[in-house]
Amino acid sequence: MYPCQKCSACCRLVGRVVLGEKMADADGVCHFLDRTTNLCTQYENRPIFCNVDKFYERYYVDNMTREVFYKINQQECERLRKLLGV
Ligand code: SF4
């Protein structure tokens, strides 16, 4: 798994991500994000969409290796970080 920098870009842009629209406040930021600490207030019970391993095991285990799935997620992480400039 790639190292998460806890920048919160993925949580702040969740409204622009497929499957994330329903979790977003009007400004596109996830309503579960603590905007002061940049941490998820529901981390232990976060949606499966936010849990890379569980999402892989539920939907992609028969389609690609875990390493490939991690790589795809890392690319999306980098794309979102560039969008926010963090
Ligand atoms: S955008 Fe990437 S580095 Fe930032 S919090 Fe999300 S997963 Fe972690």
Ligand code: SF4
């Ligand atoms: S549920 Fe938590 S991890 Fe998922 S986008 Fe919202 S704040 Fe981020």
